[in-house]
Amino acid sequence: MIRANKMMSGIIFTAAVLGFFIVPTPARAVSTLVVDDDGMATPTNCDAVDSTYFTVTAAVAASSAGDTIKVCDGLYQEQVTITTNSITLISVNHWGAKILAPLVMIDSKAIVRVNGATGVTITGFEISGPGAGACGSLSYGIRVDGGGSATIQNNHITLIRDEPLSGCQNGVGIGVGRNAESTTGTATILNNVIDTYQKGGIVIDNTGSSALIAGNQITGVASTMSIAQNGIQVSRGAKAEIRENQVDGNWFSGAFWTATGILVFESDSVKVQGNTVSNSQTGIDMESWCWKRPSASNNQVMQNTIDGESDFGVSVAAFAFEGYSTCNPLANNNKVDSNSITSANFPGNGDTGIFVGTDVIGNPGYVPTAYNNKVISNTIFGYTTPIDDQGT
Secondary structure, three states: OOHHHHHHHHHHHHHHOOOOOOOOOOOOOOOOOEEOOEEEEEEEEEEOOOOOOOOOOHHHHHHOOOOEEEEOEEEEOOEEEEEOOHHHHEEEEOOOEEEEEOOOOOOOOOEEEEEEOOOOOEEOOOOOOOOOOOOOOEEEEEEEEEOEEEEOOOOEEEEOOOOOOOOOOOEEEEEEHHHHHOOEEEEEOOOOOEEOOOOOOEEEOOOOEEEEEEEEEEEEEEOOOOOOEEEEEEEEOOOEEEEOEEEEEEEEEEOOOOEEEEEEOOOOOOOEEOEEEEOOOOEEEEEOOOOOOEEEOOOOOOOEEEEEOOOOEEEEEEEEEOOOOOOOOOOOOOOEEEEEEEEEEOOOOOOOEEEEEEEEEEEOOOOOEEOEEEEEEOOOEEEEEEEOOOOO
């Protein structure tokens, strides 16, 4: 480092002695690019006859940092991958530009992918499946990975699933990071409508991934035997603030597994506040198996309205699970405060309003712990067991 600095100083000194002046290159002006499926538009008129881009992919490839890409109403059947920082992708009319899953998709099987680019904004689109096959045909509506970051707002993300709906663990409306691929992302996810997904509405996954998730309307397929859906999932070390979302219709009618409105799985310090969760088997679940990480601890579930759940309104659980657990699972120091929790089957026919505790499934050889959790000032109605307390 010292040697490099001395060399650089010498170069500047020589230029000054010889009378050379270094003229900085002028900053490039940002541009507005336009996409129309008939190839003719201007930044102010989608009906103009000026030549423009036929596809979103072509405009993204031609863009530079700071550019805005306006997309006119139309159908765009393509996979869009964004690797340029600070571009804004916007539908001229709300949900008027529809980006559809192509028949053949390449990995990561996302309709729109932000891969390593930071400061990207995606606004106002309809992004739609379904995939063309029976299993694994479509993974994401929007995915942020490779350390990228994005603001995703006011979009309609729908039918992110196989055709027909399958039990395969793909089909996520918005995915940020992925533990299985050792990739991370960051996102601000605001005011989107996400529905008819296969596995999950929004998934934030892996240590190093984070998100603000606010004001979204997320709706599963309601009762199904095909797959246990999760409306919002923060998992495997990811961080998030989840507030003022509406989550509805996540219900698995098969055996053993449970669908969840909001799932915090093996993640710590997640804040879940002011959401409305309805018609899901479990409303809000904080859970660790010590599968990829040891704990679901120091989370806060506050001021949520949870209505119409059958199994648990709120669950705080550490499960030692044969075949999955690799250490002692922990669910400690979580706070469940000032929530309104109502059973689907009131009065007296529901299961448990708030569960705090542990379980051992099979013979895993590990001991789960749920310790020093706090359950404060909640209103619970219609459950057979209002509070099942094993670790408060």
